[in-house]
Amino acid sequence: MKNKIDSQSFGLIRRYLKGFYHLFALALICSVLGTIFNSLTPQIFRFAVDGVLGGDGSSLPDAIRNLLDLSWISQNPLSALSLAAMAAILTALLSGLCSYGFRMCTTKGSEGFVKALRDSLYGHIQKLPFQWHVAHQTGEIIQRCTSDVEVVRSFITNQLLEVIRTVFLVVFSLSIMFSMNVKLATIAAVFIPVVMAYSGIFYAKIATRFRVADEAEGELSSTVQENLTGVRVVRAFGRERFEIERFDKKNNTFANLWIQLGKLMSLYWSLGDLITGLQVMTIISVGALLAVRGELTLGEFLAFVSYNSSLIWPVRGLGRILSEMSKAGVSIDRVAYILKAEEETDPADAQTPPLDRDIRFEDVTFSYEGQKPVLDHLSFTIPAGSTFAVLGSTGSGKSTMMHLLDRLYDLGEGQGRITIGGVDLRTIRRDYLRKGIGLVLQEPFLFSRTIRENIAISRPGSGMEDIRGAAGIACVDEAIDTFTDGYDTVVGERGVTLSGGQKQRVAIARMLMQKAPIMIFDDSLSAVDAETDAKIRAALKERMGSATVILISHRITTLMQADQILVLEDGHLAQLGTHNELIHKDGIYKDIYDIQMSSSDRELLEEGRH
DSSP: OOOSOOHHHHHHHHHHHTTOHHHHHHHHHHHHHHHHHHHHHHHHHHIIIIIIISOOOTTSOHHHHHHSOHHHHHHOHHHHHHHHHHHHHHHHHHHHHHHHHHHHHHHHHHHHHHHHHHHHHHHHHHTSOHHHHHHSOHHHHHHHHHHHHHHHHHIIIIIIHHHHHHHHHHHHHHHHHHHHOHHHHHHHHHHHHHHHHHHHHHHHHHHHHHHHHHHHHHHHHHHHHHHHHTHHHHHHTTOHHHHHHHHHHHHHHHHHHHHHHHHHHHHHHHHHHHHHHHHHHHHHHHHHHHHHHTSSOHHHHHHHHHHHHHHHHHHHHHHHHHHHHHHHHHHHHHHHHHHHSOOOOOOTTOBOOOSSSOEEEEEEEEOOTTSOOSEEEEEEEEOTTOEEEEEEOTTSSHHHHHHHHTTSSOOOTTSOEEEETTEEGGGBOHHHHHHTEEEEOSSOOOOSSBHHHHHGGGSTTOOHHHHHHHHHHTTOHHHHHTSTTGGGOBOOGGGTTSOHHHHHHHHHHHHHHTOOSEEEEESTTTTSOHHHHHHHHHHHHHHOTTSEEEEEOSOHHHHTTSSEEEEEETTEEEEEEOHHHHHTSSSHHHHHHHHHOOHHHHHHHHHHHO
């Protein structure tokens, strides 16, 4: 990862600054004008000391001597001092107005810039492949989109404009100082490259450490996010102490990195104090000597000290600015890493064929990166409008099949193909395909909204009649009615206010609202009792008869009424047939059936058939 701001980084900045250039240009103009007005104040002091109090106007700048009648000044010293005071107040007022304009323009410009960047980041993340999200920690992504974006904003608002302002201030002030006294101005100018060289060395040392600290912050954020997300598991297994120790370890690492950075910063500022202190003492000593010799007037000496003081902190601040720029370079790269990630794309001739057709897996072989094949030469057909069940042990490839069907992953060349109505899945437009496939997972995700909003999320604006109808099929309407606020009950984060079975049934109702021609239940009835399971399946068969239903489950009673049952074993097709066919053959299905089926399960089965 780069530790500096290069042309590519500036290219990223320019991309999101479009439309805001005029605001930053105005801010720069205000900054330059403010610097000019501030530089007039020492000249006013010089005029007051030499021209009014000292009565010697010969050393004043030509502009002042041409503008004012020096004989009038000597005759009316109080009026001249009043004029100087008014001029000082006026320059301060104009400088304040310029400062106000600068802040207003930078605030509007930076907010517009950062809003455009955040919008682009969020929109881009929505289009990134599922495997990209699997490979990156949520906390790190959040940290890049928040803390790193703020660092970039600070660079645009403060550091970049401050560097330009400082350069202008140095050039402008030195030109005035050289016009006043070449010897003293030369001494002041000699220290400037020393301070800048020192800042450059510091910048080189600090950049890498800032990057490491930034990455450590991302790891710390990921640890907190993971703990808060899995708070129920942490409590259930009594892992509080372990999680505290894990956080404490990462927090110590993060703190130690910033302590080391603090030591470097302390060393930098201490040596900086020494260098600038030497410069000030040198300017005062030499200036006093020149004043005693008559080579420098008292007014010029005071103006010179004032100009030198105005240069000290901006030049010293370059070290801070450069260190912040090193952080900005790291942050820009971290943000750019997300923006450069390749989005999901569809071919130009992507199709939108009917999805209520046969689904066919043709010699499908698939493996996750660096792992052995999860599916191995798998071929079968799911007839349109049928109920198709999948049974298999953990890791046999059941969920992977559904991920491929939903194009969360794509098959590569030579890995077979999946078709719907004879059309290769890879040629179907992704958003069209996913809208046509309803998917309910074993661990459904619910948003922190009302139950009504969660159910209607796939069809915003749906009426309560449709919402209740979907909830009725999912056998969750009665449970919702027992809540104080009914369908307006706010679901806690990730649905923690609902039981596991209630969450699954709300997720089923949400999927039913989608009215998709293909519905996948990926072990999504595991948290409901067998009786409710049977009711839901019966309601689905009655209400959604035209849809293709795919059931994935470990529970035989959930699968036995399917038109076909596929048994997976280590990614291979072990068995395929109806329930009656499979229980009369030796194999995995019969073995599981004999283990799971009790007398009560058989009674439920008979009731379901009648």
